[in-house]
Amino acid sequence: MELIYPGKKTEQDILLNTPSCNLIDNNENNNMLIKGNNLNVLQLLRQSFNLSGKIDLIYIDPPFATNTIFTIGKDRVSTISPSQNDDIAYRDNLCGFEFIEFIRERLILAKDLLSDCGSIYLHIDYKIGHYVKIIMDEIFGVENFRNDITRIKCNPKNFYRRAYGNIKDMILFYSKTKNNIWNDPKIEFTEHDKETLFKKTDKNGRAYTTVPLHAPGETMNGVTSQEFKGLKPPKGRHWRCSPKELDDLDKDGLIEWSTSGNPRKIIYADEKHGKKMQDIWEFKDYQYPIYPTEKNIDMIKNIISASSNENSIVLDFFCGSGTTLVAAIELSRNWIGIDNSEMAINVIRERINNIPNTLFNKSGYSYFEATTDEKELYNSRSFSAVHGRKRFGVGV
Numbered sequence: 001m002e003l004i005y006p007g008k009k010t011e012q013d014i015l016l017n018t019p020s021c022n023l024i025d026n027n028e029n030n031n032m033l034i035k036g037n038n039l040n041v042l043q044l045l046r047q048s049f050n051l052s053g054k055i056d057l058i059y060i061d062p063p064f065a066t067n068t069i070f071t072i073g074k075d076r077v078s079t080i081s082p083s084q085n086d087d088i089a090y091r092d093n094l095c096g097f098e099f100i101e102f103i104r105e106r107l108i109l110a111k112d113l114l115s116d117c118g119s120i121y122l123h124i125d126y127k128i129g130h131y132v133k134i135i136m137d138e139i140f141g142v143e144n145f146r147n148d149i150t151r152i153k154c155n156p157k158n159f160y161r162r163a164y165g166n167i168k169d170m171i172l173f174y175s176k177t178k179n180n181i182w183n184d185p186k187i188e189f190t191e192h193d194k195e196t197l198f199k200k201t202d203k204n205g206r207a208y209t210t211v212p213l214h215a216p217g218e219t220m221n222g223v224t225s226q227e228f229k230g231l232k233p234p235k236g237r238h239w240r241c242s243p244k245e246l247d248d249l250d251k252d253g254l255i256e257w258s259t260s261g262n263p264r265k266i267i268y269a270d271e272k273h274g275k276k277m278q279d280i281w282e283f284k285d286y287q288y289p290i291y292p293t294e295k296n297i298d299m300i301k302n303i304i305s306a307s308s309n310e311n312s313i314v315l316d317f318f319c320g321s322g323t324t325l326v327a328a329i330e331l332s333r334n335w336i337g338i339d340n341s342e343m344a345i346n347v348i349r350e351r352i353n354n355i356p357n358t359l360f361n362k363s364g365y366s367y368f369e370a371t372t373d374e375k376e377l378y379n380s381r382s383f384s385a386v387h388g389r390k391r392f393g394v395g396v
């Protein structure tokens with residue numbers, strides 16, 4: 001499947017001909033906050049910082065093609081009825097195929113930056129999200145599509161509309177390959193879960209439940225089709241593990257035998273670290289955000305914990321108020337944040353400065369400003385990348 005629209009560039013054209021930029025920085029660190037147009041900065045990360053294939057996780061929350069101006073006033077952050085005196089945080093005014101191509105160019109560069117165990121999460125709304133899904137299928141491959149997560153973002157709305165209230169948006173999750181980092185996040189059992197899922201109690205008072213020892217599918221000659229204590233798995237099924245492992249479980253008292261001689265595995269409530277997380281999440285955004293469309297930090301922490309490890313680099317190239325960066329710092333990940341809004345950069349810097357610098361968190365960073373000034377770009381063509389990152393000249 002492919003989306004066709006006017007002005008759609010080829011992938012080769014985007015990878016080879018997207019101009020990069022220059023960076024002016026003021027100190028040294030692995031983590032980077034970069035002010036600039038993310039298209040050119042992504043190209044710079046590939047061409048001069050050698051980061052192709054090195055980023056384990058990308059979370060982005062781009063503009064949603066809403067044709068809205070987002071502002072920050074003296075007393076409040078606003079999307080609707082901004083006052084004349086409010087400062088503009090950013091403009092979301094690209095729509096239709098122009099918006100799609102804007103996202104697509106960036107995603108093509110972003111894919112190249114992802115490591116083989118990397119993942120990308122793209123936050124989008126229900127109006128444009130389905131077009132973005134097709135573009136992501138084209139770029140990352142349908143086979144690498146992992147989830148379309150429904151995120152409940154706010155309380156139910158009651159104002160009149162000839163349609164249902166909208167309380168959700170979507171997060172499209174893709175991996176670069178089948179070997180994506182996956183730390184299987186769990187949701188803690190509620191008291192109600194414990195009561196309904198673990199109805200039995202053993203002689204020591206421990207709550208437990210039982211599950212079948214066999215699974216669908218017959219193996220012809222494998223060990224899992226052999227007898228365990230004189231029993232074959234039921235027709236059309238195989239044992240979940242070898243008869244030897246079943247024997248060990250039985251010796252450890254982890255098999256319950258029914259009166260009719262049917263064995264089942266015992267699962268204790270106090271040994272299960274919660275239940276598997278599903279694809280409907282409730283992480284409502286803040287009623288009084290510090291930046292327009294600021295996202296819930298617990299949601300981003302969940303993504304970072306699930307799809308990156310401590311030595312991973314996490315990238316957000318529409319980082320807004322820096323929620324992803326703060327979450328990465330608090331979870332001891334390396335990070336790169338990019339945004340082209342002066343207001344966003346000011347909010348991020350203040351937010352990060354307020355995080356206490358401990359032995360484990362990674363709140364130190366280099367700050368860069370990108371310039372794509374034509375004259376500078378022209379001059380930069382002649383000098384090679386300088387390490388040390390004081391000023392980064394790049395070939396375009």
Ligand SMILES: C[S@@+](CC[C@H](N)C(=O)[O-])C[C@H]1O[C@@H](n2cnc3c(N)ncnc32)[C@H](O)[C@@H]1O
Nearest residue numbers: 037038061090294295318320321323339340341
């Ligand atoms: C929806 S906001 C991100 C909010 C963020 N997730 C948070 O929690 O605060 C989108 C951000 O993308 C930035 N942006 C839009 N176009 C950009 C571009 N071409 N390059 C860099 N940043 C851009 C805007 O300035 C804005 O801060």
